Amino acid sequence: MMQRREFNKMLALAAASAAVRANAQSPARVAPAPAGDGIAWDKAPCRFCGTGCHVRVGVKNGRVVAIEGDQLADVNKGLLCVKGYHVGLALYGKDRLTQPLLRRNGVLEPISWEEAIETIAQKVMAAPAQFAIYGSGQWTIPEGYAANKFIKGGLSSNHIDPNARLCMASAVTGFLSVYGVDEPAGCYDDLDKCDVLLMWGNNMAEMHPVLFSRVIDRRTRGEKVTLIDLGTRRTRTTEFCDHYLEFRPNSDLAIMNGIAHLLIKKNTFDPKFVEKFCNFRQAPKDPAASPAAPLLGDPMSFAEYKAALEPYTPEHVEKLSGVPAEKIRLLGDLFANKDIRITSTWCMGFNQHTRGTNANRLCHGIHLLSGHFGRPGDAPTSLTGQPSACGTAREVGTLCHFLPGGRLILNAEHRKETEKLWNLPEGRINPKIGHHTVLMWEKFCTPADKGGDIRTLWVQVTNPGQSLPNLNKLFKAKAGQPEKFLIVSDVYRTATTELADLVLPSAMWVEKNGMYGNSERRTQQWFRMVKPPGDARDDAWQMIAVARKLHDLGHAGMKDKDGRFLFALKNDKGEEVPVWEWPRYYDINVDKVLFEEYRAFSRYKHKDLAPYDVYVKSRGLRWPVVQQPDGTWRETKFRFSEFDDPYVKKGAEIQFYHSVTKDDKALIWFAPAERAPEEPDAEFPFWLCTGRVLEHWHTGSMTRRVPQLHAAMPHAYVEMHPEDARERGFANGETIVVKTRRGELKLPVWVDGRGHPPRGSLFIPFFDERLMCNDLTIDAVDPISKEPDYKKCAATVARAAATP
């Protein structure tokens, strides 16, 4: 009989060989895993980043025992990164939460689910307007939809926001203010077709490694693709790039203005494209004129646009950014060349800044101005950090100003449509937008008598106790305020459960049914494959159970206009199933029922979704997914382009059919270069930047419990330039103190480590719950997107021994 190890080797070789054939584009692409050994295989998207790779999950005896890249998945073609291939182990940390815990006399004590649900319902009932939900881009689509409907449709409150506010909000406001509709026009296929890839503050080799590998493979195949890294520190990505343009923090706006300046000065922009498809915009004179004013801006003529760009000569941009003038000219020449295709990618490098919206706008602007738009490989494309930041936070609309499908709280018509789709009485949805993330936590941490109007806060699928900026102000200040009640649904104890009053154990990933939407508009589905440990339960069930308890307690909002419970879900025979009773929850596929209800919202902004069963058979489909005359469902790779997008009028070539200006044109914005909210000075002479590492996913609450990943990157550190370290006498690995105006942190210094910050710059990753860099970060937000700036503040360093 074949030994277990031999069998495992055979599986591994089959998967690797299949991936090789996929890379070599050999027709024999699919290599089914050898049968036997009792392993059952099924598909799921990876639990971690927004790339949205598909994995094949091997299950034996009720436990995930093997993971491999899914050769049928277009995203990753059988490959995974180091996190992805350990995703199965994230389920099996030995300290999984397995029962509800209530804090009594300062100690978390086990309680029953009945008591937990009753406790939440009583808290909400006591002050519904002072209750808030803080969710996540890791919520599945049905989970986010249930939470959204519960609070906006049931409680008539919009105090719900996802952690996507901390990562993608500036991309959203960028897309909305340029195209009138969120999310990228292109997709990952652009990476296969571009001649030049510009990565704007985007360490793709570590943060979206499978996408980066896809580009590197093109080179291996002999294709020519020029890689340009624009950043504030050298990273692993830089090593693979043809050009590295290091700029002073906050000066990327100047660089993009410099490119636009050259395109106009040399008359190398695309006048036909601009004339046919674009209008010009600038910041409004009165941003407070209406809530939408900052998004809509003020019109400007081409002549005004040209005049505004006049100062941004290559030499002036060099002065502002530190990037040599000839490199600015190189970028200008690339955009001037119509014979090549240029793709720009970005992620937190643009978004997590106080001028994140403007950075997004200007990047779209240089693509539009030069006509590098609308052909495969010619695209400005944002990447997301979380697996369903797009699917759940943006499309389902779990942000405090959104309703599902791209509708807005402030729009009376949108509220009416939503009420109709949810069968609610007219006027049920509150017309006032809720608290965005930073405000929500500020209000929660502020005593009620000082204006803190959030009393009870329910966190699901995220770890704000580590990921919020300026933690001392926005999270830790909750301590010692007994009237504030924090509920946390999670799979492990975290920095957030540290201050929780009630902890709910959740099912994760393949312990439940799920759907995600990745960075390229791809909606993905999976089924539950193993049971959660102990008494852990699905997040959507938790929400529905509380809604039902409120219904039973007589909360009128929990009924629709016909008196039916908001989550009265039916089976195929039309019979209602009491899914709020846990033993009955899996009597029907709750995900399918909720998704089919949500799907009705998707058409308004042409984000059409296919029926649930279509996703069951696919490795995800990119919306709009439109039914063909033969009954099949076709995805759309390139939006707004006639050759692929079914919603573009025949003969239009390009049509921005959700145009802000209602004339099918996109907006090219002008935005000046600006100073950062806090810059280095004599007291705090360093720039401090924070971010992620390859091995850990965000706050590390899952990946730090995977032995292999933990061993590969065991603790946080501060990267520093060797000269800066030498001047201060710091030895590599020595523990030093990093201090800002908000806090201080002791951690080891890493000189010539994985990343290489320039002189006067520091970098600290945020994955380590023992060394939380967000004690140091600033809580200044982008005025339009309300996204905080994690990428720069002023800091100082000292020997650890020199401080008490």
Next chain:
Amino acid sequence: MAMVSGLVISTARDCDIAAVQRALVAREGVTVGKAEAQWIPVVIEAEDDVGMRELHDWIGTIKGVEYVDVAHVNFDEDQGASPDDHQHSAQ
């Protein structure tokens, strides 16, 4: 504790792929599959994390190897134990 991973090795276009294959075959714990174009599938096996990481890193140092991707991982049931240094686990 046996650990097994399936890797995909991308080699440089101008490299001597046969030399890369020879180097791989000579190393204990590496099984080499059939190469196609510039890519070589391999299986690496080791007794623990450290051994796996050593092998993985060593492959990256072979002349001509550009990139190493992972296609498959298999873990035995006793590997689920997570590290003990979670500040918030014990309370």
